Amino acid sequence: MNNSRRNFIRSASTLMAGAGLVSALPGSLQAFPLKMVAPSDRLNVAAIGINGMGWADLTSLMKVPGVQCVALCDVDKNVLDKRVAELAQKGIKVKAYSDYRRLLEDKDIDAVVIGTPDHWHCLQMTDACSAGKDVYVEKPMGNSIIECRSMVAAQKKYGRIVQVGQWQRSQQHFRDAIDFVHSGKLGQIRLVKAWAYMGWMNSVPVKPDGPAPAGVDYKSWLGPATMRPFNENRFHFTFRWFWDYAGGLMTDWGVHLLDYALLGMKSTAPKSVMAAGGKFAYPKDASETPDTLTTVYEFDGYNIQWEQAVGISGGNYGRDHGIAFIGNNGTLVLDRGGWEVIPEDNRMAAVPRQKSVDNGLDMHTINFANAIKTRDFSSLHAPVEVGALVAVTSQMGNIAYRTGKKVYWNQEAGKFTDNDANKYLAAQYNNGYKLPIIK
Template sequence: MNNSRRKFIQTSAKLSAAAGIATAFPSVFSMAAGKVQHKIKVGAIGINGMGWADLNAIIKHPDVVCTSLCDVDKNVLEKRTKELADKGIKTKGYNNYKELLASNDVDVVVIGTPDHWHCLQMIEACAAGKDVYVEKPLGNSITECKAMVAAATKYNRIVQVGQWQRSQQHFKDAITFVHSGKLGKIRLVKAWAYQGWMKSIPVKPDGPVPAGVDYDLWLGPAKKRPFNPNRFHFEFRWFWDYAGGLMTDWGVHMLDYALMGMKATTPKSVMAAGGKFAYPDDAAETPDTLTTVYEFNDFNIQWEHANGIDGGPYGRNHGVAFIGNKGTLVVNREGWEVIPEGDRMGATPLQKRVDNGLDLHAVNFIDAVKSRDKASLNAPVEAGAHIAIFSQMGNIAYRTGKKIYWDEAKGGFNDAAADKLITSTYNNGYKIPSV
């Protein structure tokens, strides 16, 4: 099965809810006992890709209604508005997210904008009294992630990060096996994303802003540049102004499970090497090939990614491998298995996935919104910040070309070049919120 992000975005909104899933939802919603019960009103900001998939998963809930859509691209907004109208769902459309956040007709906000917008929009949504489902990676810098955690706490909001694998049963089962100790001493964890469908991005000239696009609002805090189609919509993730390439795009998924399996927090050191080895002359800035090593006291976590090829470790184009003295457990979106080291343990054949992770992640989020129980979230803001910061450290090591060491007490690397990349540079009058 093709597990690419592109296919996932295209198909996830079309998937029917898993059998019996409706019975998991209470039929009414009430913020407190004795109050008038009503539907949870959802508004979505950024609805071209995963934001649209997220919204469609959430509105499968019988106690949820979509009331509002927002996108800086009028063409996308009109398309999505019609798609919902065809299903009998009437929504109000916004160009500017601030107007959506000011609406009393929105309880919950879905944020599916490019990475460089997540911080501002999530914090402002929390300040406006909205609960939030925000796409991963949580933030586009270490400083942003910390501010977002602080905001969720300050405003006491329910914030779920779009790391939907945390809601899938086979991933949970795999981690339970890792924690059982049956693999023996684990000395190395490999996580990877080899994405054959991610081809070269041909260099294109700057050009006019497409009709219906509010380009200044799309840029937001990013550096002011002429419009270029290579930097717009899906391809934004290959440019440092807006994102962190595959390291933060897929790394937050795969490395998240590496950390969970090892119950790991902050690495002793990080080093990375790679570059544009496959497509040296194309338009992208982020590396198409990268190896990153995170050093801990008695094990290493290694990240690998490669655009344009699918031949990853263990015959899988993505996954996580926990390499122990007795055997290796390999898990990805298809399932998990155990490969024994000789006769030191028995094999476990492939345990295939049995559910729809995105749908279950939406269930978990709405349940938490109703109960006001942050502890019940499968991907709370703290978890999203942890893995986003971890992935950012890998990019910082790559961009500086140095082995870097995090100083928790000082909140920095004690290296000028690395410390400079801890905080995103905001432009055009925007400032990182002070929480």
């Protein structure tokens, strides 16, 4: 862990050259000559929650020279055995854990990837920091406003490198687009739209409760969530559509897209939030979170508007997702494929579509690994403050929806002016678990 930044960056260049991706790296990474990784320059990583994005994050991180996976953890033995076997086929032998706390006791592990459902992020991230591990935690960083505060406090108290999975922060065309927004060429920006129209998402059919599948430690999967009978709809991918564990599309896609709306406007907390929507597409299916929602965040001099719709692909500007900065001179439209500027009359020149040229997730994990090696906290593209701001903003939108009110935020007090809204500030912890309070 005491190796130089230069050795690590040389190793990163070795990997990307072998993959034919050197041209996608920032110039600072391309500048160093190629070099093999010495054993002393290795970074031992583990992953907790390896069914979906946790596995994608780990796979990306393992591309970085010097990074080696030494352990996996999942409460679903079927998933755990599958991933262990996949790594074994590549000649990688790892330890397997069903209890993340035992994994965190392993002194051989330098950093962990947390890819569990949202309701577990806070406990596992704060425990990992306390155990002296650096952390890559999936988005949304926390599942409640108070959890986000605890996570920020834990990072500061224990001094660990923590990267939040807002990987668009590392993608070059997103960064270029925000530079253009900040240039002032769009003129006064009075409205920013962010949206996700998920035409590929289907209804979640109602299914009966039943026994958990063999090999699944369902009690551990629930953790601090409300004790309920096992239901397939609440497990694996579709947990996102139930309030016990997550916040629906708002905290799934919203945190990615609202993140750039906030960054472009250099926003902090909104003054007020109002939201309207419901289960309009599939009113009788099993999901709890709204499939259709419009949310308006009020700031001084401008609004940010969030839109989501399941079962529809025709979003704003012909894109199923994106962010639009609407200025007096023109509108910049940004999505994962690129960005362009549409002029308002003849007030400015159009900018043709600037396409994406790199892999945002790979750039994000390189950034994380480099920060670990250098211990340069300022180099992180998505530190806890970034993850907390957008997670809290998204949760504010859900709170406005769930209360059915326009809610006002008191920044100094750190709460709403409405008691009904304040009931949602903290996630409810059950089954003997307690919300981490970091002092």
